[in-house]
Amino acid sequence: MTTRRYAVVGTGSRSAMYLSSLTDTYAHVGEIVAVCEPNPARAGYHAEQFGFDVPRYEPADLEAMIAEQRIDRVVVTSPDHSHADLVARAMRAGADVVVEKPLTTTADGVRTIAGAMRETGRDLVMTFNYRYSPRNSELRRVIADGEIGRVLSVHFEWALDTVHGADYFRRWHREKENSGGLLVHKSSHHFDLVNWWIDSNPTRVYATGGLAFYGPDGAGAAGAGERPAKGRDAAAGDPWAIKMAADPKLKALYLDAEEHDGYVRDQDVFASGITIEDNLGLTVDYASGAFLTYSLNAHAPWEGYRVTVNGTEGRAELEVVERGWVDNPNVVDPSATPEGAAGDEVRPTGERLVVQRHWEPAREVAIPMGAGSHGGGDAILLRDIFEPGTQDDPLGRASGVLDGVRAVSVGIAGNVSLAEGRAVTVDELELGVNLADQDLDPTAGRN
Ligand SMILES: NC(=O)c1ccc[n+]([C@@H]2O[C@H](COP(=O)([O-])OP(=O)(O)OC[C@H]3O[C@@H](n4cnc5c(N)ncnc54)[C@H](O)[C@@H]3O)[C@@H](O)[C@H]2O)c1
Numbered sequence: 001m002t003t004r005r006y007a008v009v010g011t012g013s014r015s016a017m018y019l020s021s022l023t024d025t026y027a028h029v030g031e032i033v034a035v036c037e038p039n040p041a042r043a044g045y046h047a048e049q050f051g052f053d054v055p056r057y058e059p060a061d062l063e064a065m066i067a068e069q070r071i072d073r074v075v076v077t078s079p080d081h082s083h084a085d086l087v088a089r090a091m092r093a094g095a096d097v098v099v100e101k102p103l104t105t106t107a108d109g110v111r112t113i114a115g116a117m118r119e120t121g122r123d124l125v126m127t128f129n130y131r132y133s134p135r136n137s138e139l140r141r142v143i144a145d146g147e148i149g150r151v152l153s154v155h156f157e158w159a160l161d162t163v164h165g166a167d168y169f170r171r172w173h174r175e176k177e178n179s180g181g182l183l184v185h186k187s188s189h190h191f192d193l194v195n196w197w198i199d200s201n202p203t204r205v206y207a208t209g210g211l212a213f214y215g216p217d218g219a220g221a222a223g224a225g226e227r228p229a230k231g232r233d234a235a236a237g238d239p240w241a242i243k244m245a246a247d248p249k250l251k252a253l254y255l256d257a258e259e260h261d262g263y264v265r266d267q268d269v270f271a272s273g274i275t276i277e278d279n280l281g282l283t284v285d286y287a288s289g290a291f292l293t294y295s296l297n298a299h300a301p302w303e304g305y306r307v308t309v310n311g312t313e314g315r316a317e318l319e320v321v322e323r324g325w326v327d328n329p330n331v332v333d334p335s336a337t338p339e340g341a342a343g344d345e346v347r348p349t350g351e352r353l354v355v356q357r358h359w360e361p362a363r364e365v366a367i368p369m370g371a372g373s374h375g376g377g378d379a380i381l382l383r384d385i386f387e388p389g390t391q392d393d394p395l396g397r398a399s400g401v402l403d404g405v406r407a408v409s410v411g412i413a414g415n416v417s418l419a420e421g422r423a424v425t426v427d428e429l430e431l432g433v434n435l436a437d438q439d440l441d442p443t444a445g446r447n
Contacts, residue, residue: 008036015077080178087113130193131399148357158305183418190305224270
């Protein structure tokens with residue numbers, strides 16, 4: 001079995017999934033030989049955690065790293081706005097790429113990546129981990145098996161709670177030029193799910209919404225009391241603060257690393273400088289003739305989602321409660337997966353997939369769970385990333401560049417729509433990629 005030489009680019013919190021895999025379950029197919037990370041403290045933390053000792057390069061030296069360390073594949077886990085440049089440069093320097101969602105934040109970024117792929121023929125694997133969650137996989141199966149007929153419309157509501165949702169307003173995500181806003185940063189997961197569930201391409205987007213709750217003028221600011229400059233200094237019991245000093249991982253990765261680059265992880269969610277939205281609503285038309293209505297709320301008292309899929313022969317409904325209520329007034333690690341709180345009787349944590357065909361009673365569909373984290377989904381995801389093409393997956397969960405482009409095209413068009421107050425077609429973004437085309441993806445069967 002060939003062992004690939006890997007470099008991880010951007011060693012913040014998300015990189016841990018890749019670093020842990022490459023130093024454990026996937027060490028037989030991949031070896032970490034370098035990291036590219038501007039902050040020595042963050043790079044050092046992970047080297048110690050996962051027990052590797054490899055050279056660290058600055059982002060400006062990406063090409064030198066790839067040449068000197070003979071890198072086969074880079075994993076890009078840097079902030080969203082940096083993806084396009086790093087992906088294109090890595091390919092031109094001779095490496096294949098695994099990139100976290102979102103693929104990029106702008107139409108220009110799509111053109112940059114498409115240009116590099118055409119020029120180099122290099123491979124790109126996207127990480128759309130939500131596909132692998134058994135409930136989301138099962139909804140795909142229900143639709144693909146024709147249980148509800150041809151899909152005519154989808155209604156999708158996503159609620160981010162005051163722990164997790166608030167976290168996007170604390171750090172780099174809070175500026176649209178860094179993250180593309182939640183429509184790109186967060187919703188690209190959701191748009192990818194819809195594109196994949198209904199197997200069609202988005203064509204036109206109308207978006208509305210704004211910053212209504214967070215920020216100095218947001219509705220939440222009035223009741224939030226006197227605000228400190230950084231969440232860490234907030235009075236004990238402030239539900240809007242994270243306590244980085246109390247959490248060894250947050251402390252090492254961000255608080256102790258701040259002196260090197262001034263990256264403040266715990267800005268106040270009611271401070272000025274936020275340029276993203278916290279309440280969003282969209283209508284999306286699809287090539288198949290179906291349409292999507294979608295909403296995202298980032299200050300809900302519970303976290304989860306509801307999806308309704310209307311087909312010609314019936315309807316599928318998926319309801320998920322990831323956390324029924326927020327009971328921790330003094331948040332420690334907001335990025336931790338919601339796990340439901342005790343005393344959660346009214347809105348119990350859980351999931352329910354119901355299918356109802358016309359003229360038939362509703363039936364609950366069992367969601368098959370595998371072994372390991374995220375109901376077995378993570379094991380399948382990691383194999384698709386580190387041993388691509390080695391498992392048969394009738395659901396087609398492995399994703400490539402076109403899936404990445406399809407997903408961000410909705411958010412990018414949505415951002416234009418928000419700015420201009422009109423419906424925006426995907427065509428007018430001039431992405432330089434035909435969404436129905438396979439020409440960007442050198443790997444047959446993965447699109
Ligand atoms: N799939 C998921 O569910 C999921 C979850 C979390 C994050 N993500 C994605 O992972 C990426 C990283 O998110 P995070 O939460 O780890 O952020 P983070 O801020 O914790 O880490 C980003 C790291 O990149 C470094 N960096 C900044 N600019 C760089 C550059 N030009 N080149 C190389 N490194 C650079 C930073 O110093 C930092 O260490 C984002 O794209 C995010 O959308 C995906």
